[in-house]
Amino acid sequence: MNEEDRLQRLEQALQANQLICSSEGILTAFPASLRRSYRLCGLCLMLCRRGSFDFRLNGRDFTAHEGQTLFVPENATIKVTAHTDDLAVVIFAYHIEPIRDIMGNLALSMYPYTELSAETCYVWHTGEEEELLRYIALLDNTLMHGQELFNTFEQKLLLIGLTYRLCGIYSRKLVNRRDAVSHKDETFIRLVALIEQNFRNERGVEFYADKLCLSPKYLSNLSKAVSGYTVQELVFKAIVREAISLLKNTQKSVLEISEELNFPNPSYFGTFFRKQTGMSPLQMRRNG
Known part of the structure; x- marks a missing residue:
């Protein structure tokens, strides 16, 4: 053309x-x-x-x-x-x-x-x-x-x-431009990196706060101020994103996915997933 x-x-x-x-x-x-x-x-x-x-x-x-x-x-x-x-x-x-x-x-x-x-x-x-x-x-x-x-x-x-x-x-x-980035913002970046590395096994705010040598309340308030999400919400978003990827891009069963994401059973995983997305894992898979 x-x-x-x-x-x-x-x-x-x-x-x-x-x-x-x-x-x-x-x-x-x-x-x-x-x-x-x-x-x-x-x-x-x-x-x-x-x-x-x-x-x-x-x-x-x-x-x-x-x-x-x-x-x-x-x-x-x-x-x-x-x-x-x-x-x-x-x-x-x-x-x-x-x-x-x-x-x-x-x-x-x-x-x-x-x-x-x-x-x-x-x-x-x-x-x-x-x-x-x-x-x-x-x-x-x-x-x-x-x-x-x-x-x-x-x-x-x-x-x-x-x-x-x-x-x-x-x-x-x-x-x-590190001099222009505050300690609060740098901590948030470190938090997100930690969540990416650990969300499959660690869901509690206490784990991430301990890694960053901060109190859980302070860390959640900091996360909310910078990103609009608490630490718990960021962890849940990581879990849901990984679950959707596995549902759409693999042939793994809901049982296998729930085990991979360390849920106690498929029913618990399904309840969590529906609460976060508004649909069941199988509905998400069917929607492509």
């Missing part, structure tokens, strides 16, 4: 709120939707390969320069206000929902990490632009094959890989 066709195809995808919206290569202009105030339901990347562009994100004005990547967070509102005549930009947006069930707490908690510094950073030169472009090129290729069974699975795996890459980029950014 030539650039005009790709620009029109991207505009149609944005208007239809498709799961993946891609420029499928370099553009020298922005689609009409992004030149108005547009609310993205997923994540969006804009890699500025040449020139620069001005944009307003969640009511604040920024500029992206050559070599920089703009990270538009989930549910943000963006409007591109101007760009230079020599602009070259790659645009890729996607919904998190299809892969949310099989992403870890660490990845799903990444957005709060972006708010840990006094000045939130949405655009910078990451040094990993070429790697991001490789992911995008592979995903663009999947758009050509529609809803073929194996293509759909490949697309989902590539989106998971891209999302983890973005989380890695943000975590490295935070490490480089």
